[in-house]
Amino acid sequence: MVQAQTYQDASRTLLEQGFAELEQRDLRQASEKAWGAAAQMLKSIAERRGWEHKGHRFIRRVASRLANETGDVEIRRLYRVASDLHTNFYEDLDTAEDVTSGLEDVQRFLDKLAPLLAMARYLVNPATNVVHREGGCSDARSHGDTWNPVGYFSSLSEAAVVGGSSPDTVAKSCQNCSRGEN
DSSP states (O other): OHHHHHHHHHHHHHHHHHHHHHHTTOHHHHHHHHHHHHHHHHHHHHHHHTOOOSSHHHHHHHHHHHHHHHTOTHHHHHHHHHHHHHHHHHHOOOOHHHHHHHHHHHHHHHHHHHHHHTOEEEEEETTTTEEEETTSSHHHHHHGGGSEEEEEESSHHHHHHHSSSSTTOOOEEOHHHHTTOO
C-alpha cells in the first residue's frame, strides 16, 4: 500500500510540475510531466488491485480495464490524450494551446480516477452468500480464488447489495472483513 500511495503522490506532484513547465513555455517537459501524472495515477490504482503495471503496455491495459469496469468511455479518451503528450515529449509537435488543453484533460483524468483509488475488489462465497473483501480475512485469503467476483466497490455494504444470489437478495457481509473498513 505504501508504493500505491507513492504513485498517487507523484501523480499530483507531476501535474503541478507540468503546469509550472507550461508557464515557463517548456512544452516538452510540460507534456512529459502530464504523461507521468496520468501513468502514476494508473499505477497507484493497479498496485492497490494487484494488477501488473510495469511498462506502457500494462499501463494501457489498466486504463482499458478501468474504462470497462466503470463503463466510462472518457477514461480511454483521456488516457490517449496523456499518451499523446508523452509522444510530444519526443516529437515536439504540439502548440502551447495543445499542451494547455492536454494538461487540463489530464487534470480531469486524475479527478475521474481518484474515486477508484478507494475501491476494493469483493467476492461472494456462493455456498454461504457472504460477501468478502479480497484478502480481507483468512477465508478470503484461503478460498477467494474459487469464489465469484462481485466487482469493485467503496464498501462491503455496497458490495453486499450487488453480491446477493438473486436480484432480490442482499448478501451478508463478512464480519471479519468489515472490521478493517471505516
